[in-house]
Amino acid sequence: METTTSTANYWLLKAEPDSRVVKGKDVKFSVDDFEGIKTSPWEGVRNYEARNLMKEMKLGEKALFYHSNCKNPGIAAFAEVAKEAYPDSEFRDCHLCKLFLRNTNPYSSHPYFDPKSKQDDPKWFMVDLTFTSRAQHFVPLTLLRFIADSASASPPAGLEYLGDAGVAAIKGMDLVTRGRLSVQRVSDAAWTAVQQLANTGGWDALDLNPKKKSPAKKAAAGERPARAAKTKAKAKKRKAKGSDSEDGGDDYYEEDESEEEVILKTTSSRRKRKAEDYEELPPTRRRAKASS
Structure with a gap:
């Protein structure tokens, strides 16, 4: 008697639950x-690897809905x-707009508009996802990392119900x-483990942030106010760019740089540093360096 094995894939897709305004529109x-x-259509993915994964998705395959770029990221549904x-x-190029509206594309004000994507050669793709159920217990990223780092x-x-196989599956998740x-x-095993966590819970007594210092310990360590203000300013700047989250932000809307662009950036940066170093030299050293 022949045995059949499941070939279905499981997926995880991220979305931002908190308000973030891009080009005047809230993308939460x-x-x-x-x-x-x-x-809902899963629009706005601007990373080639993520796009290619979506192109592999088949009708009816299951997915985890993940809250990202927020104070408490995790699996919500x-x-x-x-x-x-x-x-x-x-985000496709509008040829009629070029002909009749003087190159004005009505989609150009959309938060994720990409003028490089053409109607006859689309650059980006999306899938439609249907909500099936909420997680009975929200599964935070801190829990998954706690298990993975153990x-x-x-x-x-x-969490004994996970078993050794469940722990191994979580340790291997791309998410961590x-x-x-x-x-x-x-993976199949990780999907099963996440389902068990979402249905059963049981981690309330665990200290998921054992290395995190309390405010009292930070004060005792003598944290300088200036440094704290600088850190806060950096965090605010990252938040504006959509990357101030526990899981470090995501790549929904970031294009991959080509190798040539990376090389040009590196070369330009080196030249700039050399020029700045030269300007800081005293006049006598500058003349000596120029003549050498």
């Missing part, structure tokens, strides 16, 4: 929004693929090994 999409809409990959139509191969107290990617594969 929380689990509440998803549950209210039920089915379950979903399934309702429509396979198709061109991210909001030296033990066995589950921590309260390379968290920035906004669309990720999820």
Whole structure:
């Protein structure tokens, strides 16, 4: 008798639950929004690897809905693929606009508009996802990292139901090994482990941030106010760019740089540093350096 093995893929897709305004439009999409809409196109992915993963998704495959770029990122719901990959139509080049509207594209004000994407050669794709259910217990990234960073191969107290296989699956998740990617594969074992966590809970007694200093300890360590203000300013700047989150932000809207662009940036940076170093030299040293 022949045995059949499942070939279905599981996925994880990220969205931002907190308000963030881009080109005058709020791009937030929380689990509440998803549950209210039920089915939504997954637009705005601007990373080639994430795009290619979406192009592999098949109708009916299951996905984890993940809250990203927020104070408490984690898995909030379950979903399934309702429509396979198709061109991210909001961002295709509008040929009629070029002919009749003097190159004014009505989509150019959209937060994720990409003028390089052509109607006859679309650069970006999206899928439609349908909300299926909320996680009974929100599964925070801090918990998954706590399990992944544990030296033990066995589950921590309260999570014995995961078993050694569940712990191993979580340790291997892309979410904890390379968290920035906004669309990720999820193994069968990891999917099962996350389902168990979402359905059962049991980690309330765990200290998920054992290395985090309390405010009293920070004060005792003599943290300088100037440094704290500088750190706060940097965090505010990252927040404005959409990267101030526990999982380090994501790549929804970032294009991959080509190798040539990286080389040019590096060369330009070196030349700038050399010029600045030369300007800081005293006149006598400058003349000596120029004549050498």
